[in-house]
Amino acid sequence: MTRPRRSLFVKYFMTLFVAAAVPLTLGAASDAWFVYRDQCRHLNEVLQVEARSAADRIQTFIDGIGDQLGWVVQFPWTQSEDDRRRIDALRLLQQVPAIASVMLIDQAGTERVFVSRLRLNRTGRGADMSADPAVVGARAGGVWYGPVQYQHDSEPYMRIAVAGKRPAAGIVIAEINLKLIRDVIAAIKIGDTGHAFVIDGSGRLIAHPDISLVLRGGAASDEFERLKSAVRAAKGSAAITIGNDGGPVVALAVRAANVGWTVIAQQPIHEAFESTRIALWRSLALIAIGAIVASALAYWLAHRMSGPIRHLEDGVARIGMGKFDHRIAIHSGDELEQLAIRFNEMAKELAISQHKSVRINRLKQFLPPQVAELVETSNQRLLDEQRRDVVAIFGDLRGFTACSTRAEPETLMTVLREYYEAVGAVTTRHQATLIRFAGDGVMVLVNAPVACENPAHRAVRLAIDMQAAVQSLVTSWRARGYAIGFGMGLAMGPATVGAVGYEGRVDYTAIGNVVNLASRLCDTANDGQILLDPVAAGKVKDSFALVSLGKRLMKGYDDAVQIFAVARHGTAMQDHACPLQPADACHEAFACPRNPVAST
Amino acid sequence: MVWPVAAQSQEATRPYRIFWFSTQTQPDPFLDGFRDGMRARGYVEGKNLTFELQYAPGDPEALRQAISEIKRGKIDLVVSSGPATRAMTAVREVPVLFALSGDPVELGIVKSLAQPGGNFTGSTFLSLELAGKRVELLRDIFPRLSTLIALSNTNHPGEQSEWRATREACQKLGIAPVYVPFSGPRELEAALARAANIHADALLVFPDAATMVHRASIAEFAINRRLPSMFGWSEYCEAGGLASYGANQKATYFSLATYADRILRGESPADLPVVQPTNFEFAINLGTAKLLGIDLDESAILFRANKVIE
Known part of the structure; x- marks a missing residue:
């Protein structure tokens, strides 16, 4: 037997596993996705707020300085007030730490006062500054912001110029140390390590929480310029790019309008998506745990399904091989257990049935099938030893022994087979008991083990039918040149009947005088003749035409026995020592009983 | 984590x-x-x-x-x-x-x-750039300043540049500097002795380890010689120097x-x-000023001080 390619276990396991794992995986994955999406949104907002806040603070810082500068250009210049102006400028230095120097310029564009934290102060008319871009710019727009410049290529400075409301008030130019913007920027923290920084138009760093990056000069300006253009390409929303330190970052750029700088708020990507990563790991862990649980559950269920089924299969195979005592033990408490119980019942039934059929087969050796069934199903005690009236019928082929010396064994076997078949068929038809075949002889019993009504009648009818059946064979045998005949004898009387035998080979037999008498009558009978003892003849004389053959002495009997023969068609009850007759004549003789009893 | x-x-x-x-x-x-x-x-x-x-x-x-x-x-x-x-x-x-x-x-x-x-x-500490600024501040405190002693340890790196910057500032401000160099702390006393013989209006001391170590005696020397003194760091001022300007x-x-x-x-x-x-710190010791009899005009100088030692 070939096993199916995929076992039930694998099918159940896969189905159950998929049924449990797929929704779980989908759930966890979608959860992680939503966390990621929310985090992106959140990150965009946070970076937006922080960058905007940084830009605002820088604007405020610069505007604040501009406002402070406004104080020194409120009054128009007069001839001799340089010293008072100098004090104003010095106070400004004192007030605003980021201012490194202040230059005051009169309405003509001439320097009048210069005070500085580092360089020497100057008072009085100095250089003509009217062409200086600061002066030009302030005159044009009120406030002018210069480009960022780096002292010693390290410290960022910037000039701011503010013009008075009236031209007569002149202009103030202040140098601002931009290192102080760091304090503005450093206060901004995004997460643990996220920060904001400021880049000017050429990509040079102006302010960074790590001031050393600013002081390092223009070395990294290409890197910052690249970062700036990458982030600004995102147009105000967060972009993922490589940060200045080489690691991936999420960054967002905002412009500080008044000075034209770019504020970039950035956070390392690993930190920005920390929560997403945690959610992802949580999801993966859930999926893993779910998969383990699902597979364990699927394994258990599949095993629970397929295990009993294998068990059933195995059990059924054993039962199929004839082991009817095998019992399938399944205690799953479900339909499978029910099925196993059914199988067990079936096995039990099969065992009983087989046992029965063995016995029936045995009975069929000597009983017609229906009688055997009847004996088996109704009353087995029928086979027990008992004494009762029976009719014993003997039949014997005449001339077979002589024939057997001449004929081929195959031919003899054919003759015997045809003969047995014919005898068996008639016996079965009349529901008589075929006791045995013995070579060319046959013994049949009527009224045992199954009792019947009017056994003598039945026996005579059977004998007539058997004689007729065999005579038809005899005709064909003779046609083939075998001189074979058939004679019969039957007697009625009490006999001891019962089953005898050993080790399963059981014969049903009858012992008694009636058997011997019937056998002797058969020996006495000529071909085509059926001889009866007086008892049987007495019983059937009203129904069948009998011919009394007078008393004869028989072997084993002291007294002569009155013998009757069944009369052939057309013959009366007369002395009729019937010699061997032509077959067709014999046949004719038995064909028509007077009383058509159970001839079917 | x-x-x-x-x-x-x-x-x-x-x-x-x-x-x-x-x-x-x-x-x-x-x-x-x-x-x-x-x-x-x-x-x-x-x-x-x-x-x-x-x-x-x-x-x-x-x-x-x-x-x-x-x-x-x-x-x-x-x-x-x-x-x-x-x-x-x-x-x-x-x-x-x-x-x-x-x-x-x-x-x-x-x-x-x-x-x-x-x-x-x-x-x-940008000593070089501040050198001239110190001369200027000293002049602002003591407007009659015309001769200035510059006490300098020649062992100090960049000392010559600092002296040059000081000289240039003095030139612009119309002050005559007198260079009093010394080499190492052992020569300091001799240098002060030399300075004592110079007729000067004020004393400028270059910030340096040697002068820092002996800041108290230098400040005392200046007070004794009635010289307004200017130093580099406020530690000098705390030790009795009149004023200091520096980080x-x-x-x-x-x-x-x-x-x-x-x-x-x-x-x-x-x-x-x-x-x-x-940030640069301008420190003034008012006690020393009083000892020297210098009237620090509040509106002109004191408002500029980041640190006033009473």
């Missing part, structure tokens, strides 16, 4: 060794500033940090012996205060943090302020600890730009 904690505890098992080189005397306000800075960075002395102090008051050359130890011992960082750096130029094995009043580029220990490029970095040393050393922390964490000093001070 668990790792950083584990890493810290691992670090804690091996304390960092910092060599402190100085030509000052103890107690050392600069060392205190640096220690405060390290403490603010989470370092605990004796636990994850040990200091080994090497002092040679006023004499950088005396540190040579200790410097040779650097090459042998397992040292994480050297901090050299002031002119001690001069003796350190040959050190290449260990990162060196300096706090220098002179020009580190001129001294040859850094390639540029923006990118030091070697094992040195730290702070420079706050203690604050500079405090912030130097930031670099120390970064270097101990593995950053290279070559990439850490030399820091220049942003």
